[in-house]
Amino acid sequence: MNADVTRQIAELRETVARLHAELTRNNLVAWTSGNVSARVPGQDLMVIKPSGVSYDDLTAATMVVCDLDGVLIEGDFAPSSDTAAHAYVYRAMPEVGGVVHTHSSYATAWAACGESIPCHLTAQADEFGGEIPVGPFALIGGDDIGKGIVATLAGHRSPAVLMRNHGVFTIGRNARAAVKAAVMCEDVARTAYLARTLGRPVPMAQADIDSLYDRYQNVYGQQPVAPAGS
Amino acid sequence: MNADVTRQIAELRETVARLHAELTRNNLVAWTSGNVSARVPGQDLMVIKPSGVSYDDLTAATMVVCDLDGVLIEGDFAPSSDTAAHAYVYRAMPEVGGVVHTHSSYATAWAACGESIPCHLTAQADEFGGEIPVGPFALIGGDDIGKGIVATLAGHRSPAVLMRNHGVFTIGRNARAAVKAAVMCEDVARTAYLARTLGRPVPMAQADIDSLYDRYQNVYGQQPVAPAGS
Amino acid sequence: MNADVTRQIAELRETVARLHAELTRNNLVAWTSGNVSARVPGQDLMVIKPSGVSYDDLTAATMVVCDLDGVLIEGDFAPSSDTAAHAYVYRAMPEVGGVVHTHSSYATAWAACGESIPCHLTAQADEFGGEIPVGPFALIGGDDIGKGIVATLAGHRSPAVLMRNHGVFTIGRNARAAVKAAVMCEDVARTAYLARTLGRPVPMAQADIDSLYDRYQNVYGQQPVAPAGS
Amino acid sequence: MNADVTRQIAELRETVARLHAELTRNNLVAWTSGNVSARVPGQDLMVIKPSGVSYDDLTAATMVVCDLDGVLIEGDFAPSSDTAAHAYVYRAMPEVGGVVHTHSSYATAWAACGESIPCHLTAQADEFGGEIPVGPFALIGGDDIGKGIVATLAGHRSPAVLMRNHGVFTIGRNARAAVKAAVMCEDVARTAYLARTLGRPVPMAQADIDSLYDRYQNVYGQQPVAPAGS
Secondary structure, three states: OOHHHHHHHHHHHHHHHHHHHHHHHOOOOOOOOEEEEEEEOOOOEEEEOEOOOOHHHOOHHHOEEEEOOOOEEEOOOOEOOOHHHHHHHHHHOOOOOEEEEEOOHHHHHHHHOOOOEOOOOHHHHHHHOOOEOEEOOOOOOOOHHHHHHHHHHOOOOOOEEEEOOOEEEEEEOOHHHHHHHHHHHHHHHHHHHHHHHHOOOOOOOHHHHHHHHHHHHHHHHHOOOOOOOO | OOHHHHHHHHHHHHHHHHHHHHHHHOOOOOOOOEEEEEEEOOOOEEEEOEOOOOHHHOOHHHOEEEEOOOOEEEOOOOEOOOHHHHHHHHHHOOOOOEEEEEOOHHHHHHHHOOOOEOOOOHHHHHHHOOOEOEEOOOOOOOOHHHHHHHHHHOOOOOOEEEEOOOEEEEEEOOHHHHHHHHHHHHHHHHHHHHHHHHOOOOOOOHHHHHHHHHHHHHHHHHOOOOOOOO | OOHHHHHHHHHHHHHHHHHHHHHHHOOOOOOOOEEEEEEEOOOOEEEEOEOOOOHHHOOHHHOEEEEOOOOEEEOOOOEOOOHHHHHHHHHHOOOOOEEEEEOOHHHHHHHHOOOOEOOOOHHHHHHHOOOEOEEOOOOOOOOHHHHHHHHHHOOOOOOEEEEOOOEEEEEEOOHHHHHHHHHHHHHHHHHHHHHHHHOOOOOOOHHHHHHHHHHHHHHHHHOOOOOOOO | OOHHHHHHHHHHHHHHHHHHHHHHHOOOOOOOOEEEEEEEOOOOEEEEOEOOOOHHHOOHHHOEEEEOOOOEEEOOOOEOOOHHHHHHHHHHOOOOOEEEEEOOHHHHHHHHOOOOEOOOOHHHHHHHOOOEOEEOOOOOOOOHHHHHHHHHHOOOOOOEEEEOOOEEEEEEOOHHHHHHHHHHHHHHHHHHHHHHHHOOOOOOOHHHHHHHHHHHHHHHHHOOOOOOOO
């Protein structure tokens, strides 16, 4: 590797290690059950969490580097057991720079019921552009989970998919955006759960959902701004 | 600006920055989705959160100053995307010195259902004087949200409104009072949700609600005291 | 006051100030809505939280001393607005050395429904000896709340009462025991809520409840031990 | 005791004391209601929490050592009131090196209803191999709780049992594994509660559950790796 790639990887190790703290801070994970990765821009490489290392012990040095077939290239630990799913997404979706996986409780409850989260909130329209979709049931150990994620999210506005009976995968232009989508997905899933069990959520007009999403995406395209509510 | 106004703004920058920590401490916000503002007394100015800055990075220096049309007057960041709503409230309600906006989960679930929170708790009678009302659905980007807030709260006892399919706005004589209303609104919304899903909440007599509210308001008018429960 | 009483009060100021941290740590309170007091042994005095002071600012020095009519004897702040209720309990129940009041969410939801918490848990049998009872609706401002607490708890095994549409009061031989009862009351109220909304809680035989309670009380009478589960 | 055993015990005191912090961090316990123990390998001894000591005050020095009849061998405090149940498990299940007991809210709600937790999540298939079973109601004070745990878990894939109307006991090859099972049990119990109250959880095929469990157990047998999701 040349010096630029080496420096990029060093920075991404630091970034990805630090972003895992957002998973614990936002109560998205139990024990070691969640992971963040980042694509190394312009390389067929990614930086990802090591397997079975507790969040307290994650540092830039403990992160591992894999190629986009999930083969370990650099690092002292085995890569996350979800590495194949992350790798598949990077291979199939070149615009994706970060992937996050969690079993966050409310979102996973929707996944256990095989139900997409209907859009009853302006914050959901901003970030997800409508419903958060359910993906297929898929076993770990091959490309099935990755295929299910890509089949569901390709061409969809939502950066989050609820994999049936499993949990959440989110994507973003970089790892930070994917973490933000994971945080917002659980927040939306919780409020949607509460609304559903409380009463009768009021549907939003599709035109209003489109308008909110378009505004956020377009404004977003011009300059770094935050969505409504920030 | 003269020296007094400059000093006032410096103090409000500090106060408003610090009050955002109450939003995170009380679990009212996810990622960057909530904001606090304060009117600069006697000026057509307000201090408000910058857009898209994470709560960890908020300091007095990162706060921004806008006029009451929402135009940036002082600061290195764009103002919160909710600035127009805050500004409209300050223009329409001269007695308001602070405004808070959140998507806190339980209150927003009531908002998603388009239901006001009925008053089954003495703490709600103290602080809100009865039900917490629902405001209209309104799109971001103009004065519609501000108009909806003011139309709902003008002449109402409650300092909090549940904007339909959106979230909570609270007002107060200063920013701290508005933050307190946001904390109490979520607390009341959670207990009301639990009571509704548990059994049949017992209605309170209107005379008892009035008596609790009047006592708190009147005692409050004479000297700084806290409501029942403090 | 003689030197012994002065020293006792100094120690209780410290103890009561510190015990408030258990209210926040266990998520029993929002903003300033909860308070702890302790009787000064052998004196017609109690140490109680000042009104409207935030939990961050509570120190031994900010606590106040009142007589058992609720009149301020020593301190720089007004006593808690719930002082009359605490005072009534100390006057009527000489065995009580500590009183705690909260609006903790799950317990207050049962209170809003006017339902006592049925005993489906061994931990509840240990600590409360059976159901946690509901007390009457009572307005603040006189002896009505205190009377309702005493009428409900006198002769009852439970050290906690759910005051209707209001919140929780707990008693104990000292302030720490009352705080423990408040923590356990919310824990039991949460599990009972979850069991009720999940399915059909299995009733416990009265003989088993009695046996658990007797064992805990008797063992407890002989030497300081903890209940089952510790 | 020879020097090796003395050193082993010193290390286990440290480990067991530290593992209690995972109970509080993961919100599995209220006040002092949860405990961890570890078998001293090759000895008829275990290290366990002292009774009634708050989690803040737990250190290696405050842990106690008992024999496998629950008799105190070493330590300045009485052993946990659940010592008899831990001891029975170590006597009956020689492969068990650690035991944990909690009243964590969601799992205990399933226990209060006398319902096992059905397997609707891949994470549950990984860790528990299917449903998490309910054990019998049993009174404290003899071997009944221990017998109920062993009768339910012997030959069962699950390392966790929901003791009816009581709480959770988990086992593991060491104390850390038992703590992990307790954390995952509550996580699974919460998601299963949310799914049940939200809609209709989708059943998983038994073959898929078996496949997930076998993969995890077999891979696990070969080298230290983490389950899916880590």
